[in-house]
Amino acid sequence: QVQLVESGGGLVQAGGSLRLSCKASGRTFAVYAMGWFRQAPGKEREFVATISWPSGRDTAYADSVKGRFTISRDNAKNTVYLQMNSLKPEDTAVYYCAAREVAYKSTLSTEYPYWGQGTQVTVSS
Numbered sequence: 001q002v003q004l005v006e007s008g009g010g011l012v013q014a015g016g017s018l019r020l021s022c023k024a025s026g027r028t029f030a031v032y033a034m035g036w037f038r039q040a041p042g043k044e045r046e047f048v049a050t051i052s053w054p055s056g057r058d059t060a061y062a063d064s065v066k067g068r069f070t071i072s073r074d075n076a077k078n079t080v081y082l083q084m085n086s087l088k089p090e091d092t093a094v095y096y097c098a099a100r101e102v103a104y105k106s107t108l109s110t111e112y113p114y115w116g117q118g119t120q121v122t123v124s125s
Contacts, residue, residue, distance in 0.1 A: 002026045002114040004097045009119030012087055016123070020082040022097030022116055031099045034073060034080040037109055038093035038121075048095070049082060050105035058105055065091075087123045094118040 008020040024031045032053035039045040049071040052058035056073045070083040080097060098112035106112070 002028065002031055002099055004099060004114055004116035006095065006097045006116045006119040009095060009121045011122045011124065014087060014089055014123055014125050016087050017083070017085045018087065018121060020084065020095055020097075020119060020121075022080045022082075024078040024080075024099060028078045031078070031101070031114070032103045033100050033105045034071075035098045035100070035106065035109075035112055036071060036080075036082045036095060037098060038091075038095045039118075040090075040093040043093075045096070045109055047107045047109065050107055051080065052105045053103045060105055060107055062107075084121070087121075089123045089125045091121060092123050093121060095121050 003026045006022045035050040036048040037045050038048050047062050049061045051071045059071055068086045073080045096118045097116040099114040100112045
């Protein structure tokens with residue numbers, strides 16, 4: 001079993017920045033590609049960013065965050081990050097970290113068997 005714990009969420013003004021972290025524990029040898037998803041109130045969970053394993057050179061982003069968010073990973077720390085800049089009120093959501101046991105990235109939530117509990121990000125206007 002793999003456990004994922006997110007941190008770094010909070011309240012920020014529009015235009016501000018936050019960095020989310022997701023630390024994996026347990027069967028971390030089984031953790032390969034990672035992803036970030038988010039869910040706003042009354043909306044379905046949506047893809048935000050994903051990163052391949054082990055180098056992390058292969059990444060993908062939702063169009064809505066491209067150029068503002070950056071996903072990265074530190075394999076020595078079993079941690080993936082999401083740097084969020086130029087935040088907008090529409091970025092307000094619960095952000096979830098996810099992991100899958102293959103090396104290739106994926107934008108599909110159904111391809112991630114492991115999920116964190118989520119961290120709230122609120123952007124005020």
